[in-house]
Amino acid sequence: MAANxxxxxxxxxxxxxxxxxxxxxxxxxxxxxxMKSENPMPNGVWYRFHHGVSFTSWxxxxxxxxxxxxxxxxxxxxxxxxxxxxxxxxxxxxxxVVCNVYECMERNIQRFLSYTPPTRPEQIPTPAPPSVAPVTxxxxxxxxPIGKSFCTNCxxxxxxxxxxxxxxxxxxx
Numbered sequence: 001m002a003a004n005x006x007x008x009x010x011x012x013x014x015x016x017x018x019x020x021x022x023x024x025x026x027x028x029x030x031x032x033x034x035m036k037s038e039n040p041m042p043n044g045v046w047y048r049f050h051h052g053v054s055f056t057s058w059x060x061x062x063x064x065x066x067x068x069x070x071x072x073x074x075x076x077x078x079x080x081x082x083x084x085x086x087x088x089x090x091x092x093x094x095x096x097v098v099c100n101v102y103e104c105m106e107r108n109i110q111r112f113l114s115y116t117p118p119t120r121p122e123q124i125p126t127p128a129p130p131s132v133a134p135v136t137x138x139x140x141x142x143x144x145p146i147g148k149s150f151c152t153n154c155x156x157x158x159x160x161x162x163x164x165x166x167x168x169x170x171x172x173x
Contacts, residue, residue, distance in 0.1 A: 004081035005094035009102055011074045013109055015044060015066045018074055019169030021105060021112045022047050022064060031104050033062060040162040043067050045169070051080075051097060060097050078102060 011018060021027055028035055033049040044067035051060040065077040078101050080094040149158045149172075156167035164171055 003094060004079060005098050006077060006079035007098050007102070009076045009078070010069055011076055011105070011109065012072065013074055013113060014072065014169075015068060015074050015164055016169035016171070017112050018066055018076070018105075018109070019045065019164075021108055022066075024108070024112075027104060027108055030108075031100060033101075038166055040159045040164060040166045041065075041067075042161050042163055045164055045166060060094060062097060062101060064101065076102075076105070 023035070023038070028049070031049075031051070033051045036048045036050055039046050039048075044065065046063060046065040049062040049064070051062060060080045060082060063077075063079045063081075065079075067075045067077075069075040078098045080097040080101075082094065149160060149162075150156065151158055151165040151167060151170060152172060153170040154165060154168040156165055158165060158172060162172060
């Protein structure tokens with residue numbers, strides 16, 4: 001079993017506000033990590049990042065799990081494990097990686113606290129000519145194939161058991 005380290009943190013932000021931060025290229029570039037996957041869960045979302053091989057390490061697999069702690073806060077679980085399954089000593093590298101990820105999230109979260117998901121083009125009203133009164137028609141959702149569900153905010157296809165949209169992070173239930 002590879003050496004690992006994990007820790008839990010509480011952020012005063014919603015999952016919808018943290019998702020864009022974790023998708024942000026500047027966040028990944030600052031930590032010199034690469035996002036490998038984003039996976040919705042029934043009560044949140046988790047991400048897998050990789051940190052490459054360096055002089056001091058064979059690389060790390062970093063997992064960040066977001067789950068609601070309350071309506072306005074999010075529990076963030078950060079785990080770093082050695083890239084090689086046979087590596088049993090990490091000389092504190094995994095703890096340093098977890099601390100670096102947390103500190104980077106703390107530094108950058110302010111950019112996303114006022115985040116509002118982008119609207120779909122069909123939701124943006126077109127201005128009417130000045131001589132004609134504006135007509136507003138209700139936006140009808142795209143017809144969905146049976147058995148598939150789509151985000152009520154951005155229209156992305158959802159996992160059948162998803163509570164949060166994997167695309168925009170908005171709550172679905």
